Amino acid sequence: MDKLSALTMFVATADHGSFSRAAEHLGKTPSALTKAVAHLEGELGARLFERSTRRMALTEAGHIYLEGARQALQNLHEAADEIDQLQSELRGSLRLSAPPSFGPAFLNEASIGFLRAHPQIRLQVDLNEAFVDLVEGGYDLALRDGPIDLPGLIARPLTENRILLCASPDYLQRNPLPVLPETFAQHDWLIYRHPALNRNYWWLRLGEQRLRIEQPAPRLTSDSYDFLLAHLLAGQGLQFCPQWSAAPYLASGQLVQLLGEYRLEPDALGPWVHALYLSHRRSTHKVRAFIEHLTAFLGARGLS
Secondary structure (H helix, E strand, O other): OOHHHHHHHHHHHHHHOOHHHHHHHHOOOHHHHHHHHHHHHHHHOOOOEEEOOOOEEEOHHHHHHHHHHHHHHHHHHHHHHHHHHHOOOOEEEEEEEEOOOHHHHHHHHHHHHHHHHOOEEEEEEEEOOOOOOHHHHOOOEEEEOOOOOOOOEEEEEEEEOOEEEEEOHHHHHHOOOOOOHHHHHHOOEEEEOOOOOOOOEEEEEEOOEEEEEEOOOOOEEEOOHHHHHHHHHOOOOEEEEEHHHHHHHHHHOOOEEEOOOOEEOOHHHOOEEEEEEEHHHOOOHHHHHHHHHHHHHHHHOOOO
16 A cells, blocks of 8 residues: 555544544545555554544554654655755745844845745745744744754854944034943943843953943833834934944944944844754755845845
């Protein structure tokens, strides 16, 4: 008997709880499903279902085999999809999760280019701060600057998460006091609040020297990075910004980098932005194509 068909019929029987309902779902006869399950049981030397006149239930061996059968069928489905897509244009859906600040910084433009290059792709992008579970959320990949040592996930670095101190020329003109660690308290500050970031002090490095700097009382705080960025561009204070966000404004002269010889330790957000995807989808052509497109996009802007 065809093993793939037998596995399909076994999984359907387990899902529907009876041979008759599973047979109706698959468009086969109950006897065909009974034979398929019996064939698998004979091959394994173990019963997969406990049967009675009133009910049937998976045995312990059946539960174990069901998990493996589901994964095998999923792998075969994904492999067939991969082969099909290798021979034709990318198509289907791709679900992505990322922090809101990635949108205007680089993801908006990168996604537009990806959709133009692959007109048969349907892209769903959820921008939120929550560190989503890719399996439970049904996501193909996530872009994150937080923890990456998570089971079942592959992390591919995209861009360095270097933090720069920035201000607008207008602010610096109105506040000519030099910006130094010892004068921080005399300047207006725009401070991003995030559960992973320390609220009391920063760690700055100058060569081999590590400085613990008390955070000054902020002029403005927010849990929205883009809200703060708008005020930074409007000349309302100083702000620490990731390089991937500040780069276009530094290039246009809308922002100026300060204390370039210092390095702010990136705290719990980590030194890199990564693309995270499930280990069993390492060969998914759509995921790989999107990551390669995004890597090229960032590289063209000197951010890879």
